[in-house]
Amino acid sequence: MGHRRLLERLQSPVVAFPLSLVAALATCLALESATGSLETAAMVAITVFCIGLWILTPIPPAYTGVLGIGLLAVVFSPAAALTGFQQPATWLIGFGLLMGEATRRSGLAICAGHRLAAVTLSSASKASPLQAYRRLLLALALGAHALALFIPSSLVRVLILAPVLIEIGSRFDSREAQAGLFLGPLLASFYGSSGILTADLANIIVVEFGQSIAGHRIGWAEWAVQLYPIMGLARVLLVVGIVYLLFRPPTGQTASAIAFDGGEHTAGSAERRMGAFLLVGALVWATDFVHGFHPVVGAVAVVALAFLPGIGVVDFETVGTETDFSILFFIAAVFAIGDGLAETGFTDTAAESLLALAPMDAPLPIMLAFVFLCTLLLAVSMEGLAIASVFTPILISYTEAAGLPLEPVLLTETMALTTFFFPYQSAVLVVILAQGVVDAGELIKALILCSLATIVFLLPLQLALFGLVY
Numbered sequence: 001m002g003h004r005r006l007l008e009r010l011q012s013p014v015v016a017f018p019l020s021l022v023a024a025l026a027t028c029l030a031l032e033s034a035t036g037s038l039e040t041a042a043m044v045a046i047t048v049f050c051i052g053l054w055i056l057t058p059i060p061p062a063y064t065g066v067l068g069i070g071l072l073a074v075v076f077s078p079a080a081a082l083t084g085f086q087q088p089a090t091w092l093i094g095f096g097l098l099m100g101e102a103t104r105r106s107g108l109a110i111c112a113g114h115r116l117a118a119v120t121l122s123s124a125s126k127a128s129p130l131q132a133y134r135r136l137l138l139a140l141a142l143g144a145h146a147l148a149l150f151i152p153s154s155l156v157r158v159l160i161l162a163p164v165l166i167e168i169g170s171r172f173d174s175r176e177a178q179a180g181l182f183l184g185p186l187l188a189s190f191y192g193s194s195g196i197l198t199a200d201l202a203n204i205i206v207v208e209f210g211q212s213i214a215g216h217r218i219g220w221a222e223w224a225v226q227l228y229p230i231m232g233l234a235r236v237l238l239v240v241g242i243v244y245l246l247f248r249p250p251t252g253q254t255a256s257a258i259a260f261d262g263g264e265h266t267a268g269s270a271e272r273r274m275g276a277f278l279l280v281g282a283l284v285w286a287t288d289f290v291h292g293f294h295p296v297v298g299a300v301a302v303v304a305l306a307f308l309p310g311i312g313v314v315d316f317e318t319v320g321t322e323t324d325f326s327i328l329f330f331i332a333a334v335f336a337i338g339d340g341l342a343e344t345g346f347t348d349t350a351a352e353s354l355l356a357l358a359p360m361d362a363p364l365p366i367m368l369a370f371v372f373l374c375t376l377l378l379a380v381s382m383e384g385l386a387i388a389s390v391f392t393p394i395l396i397s398y399t400e401a402a403g404l405p406l407e408p409v410l411l412t413e414t415m416a417l418t419t420f421f422f423p424y425q426s427a428v429l430v431v432i433l434a435q436g437v438v439d440a441g442e443l444i445k446a447l448i449l450c451s452l453a454t455i456v457f458l459l460p461l462q463l464a465l466f467g468l469v470y
Contacts, residue, residue, distance in 0.1 A: 013058040020052030039076075040344040046071045047337050047390060062326035065333030072336055083339050084332030088296040089208040092152055093201055094328050095299035099281070100156035101323050102306040106274035106313040113164035116143050133177050133249050137184050140165065141240045144185035145192045145232075148199035149285075150278040152299065154428045155201075155327075157189050162435050169437075172249060180247030182437040183446060187243065188236045190428055191450055194418045195232020197223040198285055198295045202417040205334065205388040206410050213342050214396050216406050221289045223411070226469070230462045231415055235454060242449045246442070270313045277305040277313075334389035347393040358402065364470055365463040367404060368412045371395065372459065375416035388417060408466040415462065419451045 009015055028045035032038050046068060053064040072081035084090055103109055120139040121132050144161055151157050165185055169178035193199035197207060197220045211217045224232070284291075284298030306312045307319075341347050358370055378387045392413065399409045420426055422444060433443055 011056050011058055016053060016056040016058035020049050020056070023052055024049035035349070037344070040346050040349075042075050043337075043340045043344045044346055046075065047341060050333065050337065051390065060326065062329045065330040068333040069329065069336060072340065076340065080340060080343075081336055082332070084335030085328075087208055087212070087332075087335045088294045089204040090328060090331050090335065092198070092204055092294075092296040092299050093331055094325060095296065095303050096152035097156060097323055097325060097327070098303045098319065099278070099299060099306070100151050100153065100160055101319050102303070102312075102314045103151065103274060103278070104160050105319070106270045106306075107268070108271045108274045108278075109160045109164055110167075111268075111271045112143065113140070113161075113168060116140065117168055129172070129174075129177075129249060133172065133180070134244065136168070137180055137244060138240055140168070140181060140185040141188035141236060141243075144189040145236045148189055148193050148196050149282050150302075152198040152204065152295070153201055154190050154193055154199070158186055158428055158432060161186060161189065162432075166435070166437060174249030176247045177249035179438050179442065180243050180249075182435070183247065183432070183443070184240055184243035186432055187239050187446065187450060190426075190432075191239050191418055191454070192232050192236040194415050195224065195228035195230075195235065198298075200414070200418065201331070201385055202388045203414050204295070205331075205338075205385065206392050206414050206417075208335070209338055209388075209392040209396065210406060210410050212339065213393055214400070214406055218407060218410065219289050219292075220285045220295060221287075224286075226407075226465075227411055227415075227462070230458055230465065235458055238453055238458065239450050242453060243446060246446055246449070273311070274306060274313050277302050280305060330385070334385055338389040338393050341390065342393040342397075347397045350394040350397070358398070360402075363467060364404070364408070365467040367402070368408055368463050368466055369459075371409055371412045372416045372463075375413050376419060379416065379420060388413075405470045408470055412463070412466070415454075415459070419454055421448050421451055 024045040027048045028041045030041075031044055032041035035041065049071070050064055050068040053059065053067070054061055069081045069084075116139055117136060120135045144157070147157050147161070148154075151160065162182070165182045166178075169181040172178055172181070194203065197203050197218070203223075207218050207223075281298040281302035284293060284301055285295055306314060307316060309315070359366055362370075375387065375391060378391055392410070395409060395413060396406065399406050420429060422429075429443065429447070432438075433440060438446075
């Protein structure tokens with residue numbers, strides 16, 4: 001209780017703002033004295049100020065992004081402040097929000113959830129609630145993971161899936177079954193996103209920095225070939241197994257509460273069209289090794305079709321009043337800060353310090369394990385997207401100085417960025433907790449077990465694979 005009161009006090013604006021400001025000013029004075037570069041010191045001070053507000057969250061992260069952009073414009077230049085809006089990844093996220101809203105409004109999400117449940121529950125499983133629960137848990141988890149192929153934001157997927165999963169779980173009398181059917185698919189979609197480039201915002205940010213700073217582009221298909229088998233599909237199955245062990249309904253539950261009728265939600269014209277539009281986007285992403293288009297092209301194609309008058313399923317007038325685009329200011333600030341740290345030379349200096357701690361001349365898997373550990377330690381105190389923005393430029397400089405192949409290093413970083421232990425580490429987990437289906441203790445227990453299982457069972461396999469490939 002004492003820790004909770006302390007956290008609430010730190011998150012208060014009257015404490016968080018002065019604390020972040022003092023930390024920023026102290027950093028600026030210390031760096032200016034150590035390096036003699038006021039420009040570098042000012043850039044890092046702005047970064048520390050924004051990170052402090054992003055960690056303590058006295059105001060929404062998007063508003064902190066606006067403050068960061070304003071500070072960059074005043075201290076440096078408007079061009080430097082607005083560079084984040086020039087990144088294709090920023091607009092991939094924006095179009096992803098529109099894709100998610102169109103999927104929800106078309107009825108495709110609800111329809112797909114109920115059709116999947118009806119197909120999964122055979123007459124045999126309906127007679128056994130525990131067997132029905134197992135089948136539904138696996139099918140819904142795989143379905144939620146498949147949605148990651150079409151919606152480039154874990155947060156948007158949670159907002160789409162949560163009401164569907166809550167409604168399906170209500171068919172069970174057992175509270176354990178309701179919690180498992182809610183948490184299992186959402187964690188499967190969240191943890192399995194590291195295996196698909198366009199499935200998580202952190203992936204997109206890391207790849208964008210790799211191209212803008214190091215001139216190295218990782219294709220969608222190339223990413224999937226290297227990460228998906230272990231950190232995609234295998235990780236999803238591991239998460240499902242853990243959730244099943246944590247949330248198992250009693251065997252005495254009545255079967256009448258889980259009856260599903262496949263005709264409850266028959267796909268209409270709008271649902272079928274939206275499904276076809278999403279397939280177009282997935283096709284563009286999966287064939288990037290042929291045409292070389294940025295993933296934003298696939299998202300633009302889906303949005304253009306979904307909003308096309310006479311053919312689409314939604315219009316801008318209705319969506320514009322409800323879709324929250326404020327996250328774009330957060331993402332734009334993230335990119336502007338990352339580019340600014342690279343331009344001022346801070347990332348090179350930080351990389352040299354990191355290089356001094358690294359196990360030199362060690363095999364590649366050991367070096368990658370070091371990268372994973374550094375990212376994981378940062379994730380304890382920083383939100384995942386903030387880590388991607390601040391640490392990736394440093395990591396790129398470190399990789400070049402150490403003579404390591406950049407691709408496995410960036411892929412290893414993204415694996416750590418989806419290995420969380422507490423809800424505050426990601427906005428996605430905060431939204432999951434806010435639904436009220438599971439309490440904080442249950443969510444933390446599931447996160448710890450899923451993350452530890454990933455580290456113990458899957459990470460060694462993935463690093464060994466990198467060692468063979470590179």
